[in-house]
Each structure stands twice: as C-alpha cells, then as structure tokens.
Amino acid sequence: MPPKKGPTPEEVEDIKTSLGALCGDVAAVRAQQELLLGLLEEVKQLRLQNAQKDRRIMDLERRVDELEQYTRTNDVVISGIKIKPRSYARAVAGNVGEPSDEENRSVEQQVASFLQSKGIEMDLEHVEACHPLPRRSDRPPAVIMRFVNRKNKVALLKQGRKLKGTDVFINEHLTRKNADIARKARQLKKNGKIQHTWVTNCKIFIKLNGTPEEAKVLIVRNMEDLDKYN
Structure with a gap:
C-alpha cells in the first residue's frame, strides 16, 4: 500500500486560516457570554434595589398612615344627624371658607342636643372641635367631633348602643x-x-x-x- 500523502502547503495554510477564524469566533462568543452574564447580574441587582425601594416605600406609607391615625385618636365620626346648614346670610355672601366659631358651636349644640335626647351623656366642655364633613350623598353630612382627651371619646363610644334602631352611628375616625x-x-x-x-x-x-x-x-x-x- 502506497504511503499516505500529507497535506500540501496550500492546504496547511487553509487549515491555519480556518482555525484562526474559528478561534476568533470562539473568542467573540465568549465575549458575548461575558457581556450577557454581566447584563444578567446588573438586572439582578436592579431588581434587588427595586424590591428594597418598594419595601422602603411601603414602610414610609405605613408610618405616614400611623401618624395620620394618631392625630385622629381623640376623634369620633357621627353620621346620620341632620345638621342645619350654614346661615342664609353666609351663603348669600358667597363665603365658602372655614365656618365661623359661632357656626361650629351651633354644630356642637345640635349634635349634643340630639345625643342627649337619646339618653347619651356628653359634656361640651370636653369637646375641642366639631365640624361637618363635605356632603358626599343625599344623607346628612357626617360630623367630626374631637375631644380633649381619649377617655372622653371612649366614654361616648361606649354609649353608642343607645342609638340602636336609629340611622345615627358613632365610629372612630379612621x-x-x-x-x-x-x-x-x-x-x-x-x-x-x-x-x-x-x-x-x-x-x-x-x-x-x-x-x-x-x-x-x-x-x-x-x-x-x-x-x-x-
């Protein structure tokens, strides 16, 4: 059997060229892989940062809500009492600003009068502020009543059962x-x-x-x- 002939110089050069091109392709693929891995790690870090920010935002929202709720600790919301509207003169004058002290006292007196008619004891000396909320339906506007301290609020809430059978309700200001x-x-x-x-x-x-x-x-x-x- 005649001996096998080796590749010609031209074929060797072609092989070297092909191997060089292949090595270049492998290097390019590796570079692309490293780039993709880097991008994946960056995305992972961004997701982690976003999750941390979301938790931070939720925590801040919780604290704000807790602070807002704390400011309402001494408040009650009384709904269903028909409060007389502001004076005709004030309405004609177009004064849509804050109600006067006289009007606020009138609201206090109307609320106290109704509650007392139902056997509910309440001393206006313990009331720090009282005003109606904006009307949102055909029902009478709810009234916010703020007491000097929490025990006065609790004392009123405990008497809320006396309103059973009426359309009036006393609740905490949430x-x-x-x-x-x-x-x-x-x-x-x-x-x-x-x-x-x-x-x-x-x-x-x-x-x-x-x-x-x-x-x-x-x-x-x-x-x-x-x-x-x-």
Whole structure:
C-alpha cells in the first residue's frame, strides 16, 4: 500500500486560516457570554434595589398612615344627624371658607342636643372641635367631633348602643386605609368568613371562626392580612 500523502502547503495554510477564524469566533462568543452574564447580574441587582425601594416605600406609607391615625385618636365620626346648614346670610355672601366659631358651636349644640335626647351623656366642655364633613350623598353630612382627651371619646363610644334602631352611628375616625380594612372585615363577617370584627382605639380586630382554640383574636394592619379569609 502506497504511503499516505500529507497535506500540501496550500492546504496547511487553509487549515491555519480556518482555525484562526474559528478561534476568533470562539473568542467573540465568549465575549458575548461575558457581556450577557454581566447584563444578567446588573438586572439582578436592579431588581434587588427595586424590591428594597418598594419595601422602603411601603414602610414610609405605613408610618405616614400611623401618624395620620394618631392625630385622629381623640376623634369620633357621627353620621346620620341632620345638621342645619350654614346661615342664609353666609351663603348669600358667597363665603365658602372655614365656618365661623359661632357656626361650629351651633354644630356642637345640635349634635349634643340630639345625643342627649337619646339618653347619651356628653359634656361640651370636653369637646375641642366639631365640624361637618363635605356632603358626599343625599344623607346628612357626617360630623367630626374631637375631644380633649381619649377617655372622653371612649366614654361616648361606649354609649353608642343607645342609638340602636336609629340611622345615627358613632365610629372612630379612621384613615382611609383603616376604613377600607374595617369595611372589608365587616364584609367577611357578613359572609360568615370570620366570627366577629370591631374597632378599638383605631385598631381593627377580627375573631376567627372555629373552636375556642381556633377562634383567635387578631389585629389587622393591612388589607393583605384579610385576603386569606376570602
């Protein structure tokens, strides 16, 4: 058998050229891989930073809501009492600014008169401020009443049961967030998902269904805390 002939010089050069081109392609692929890995790491870090910022924003929103709720600690919202509107003279004059002290005192007196007619004791000396909220429906506007201290507010809330059978209600002055939580908790109770719900010192409580061991009382601070009971 005749010996095999080796590649010609031209073929060797072609092979070298091909290998050089292949090495260049491999190097380019590696460079692309490193670039992609770098971009993936950058995306990972950005997602981590965004998650941290989201948690920070949520924490700040929670603190703002807690501070706002704290400023309402001595307040109650009384809804359903028909308050006489501001004076005709003030309306004709087009004065749409803050109500005068005289008008505010009139609101206090109207509220106190109605509550006292239902056997509810209240001393206006303990009232720091009282004014109606903007009307949002055909119902009488709700009234915000702020007491000098919390014990006066609690004393009035405890007498709220005397309003049973009327369309008048006395509630704590909750922030929008807490009011939404309380509303959803009441809906869960109505649907039989929880046993009971109530508000004390501007905190929303729920009592779970089940045996005495299972029927725990929980404080609800976020809407997500109620999602598990839907």
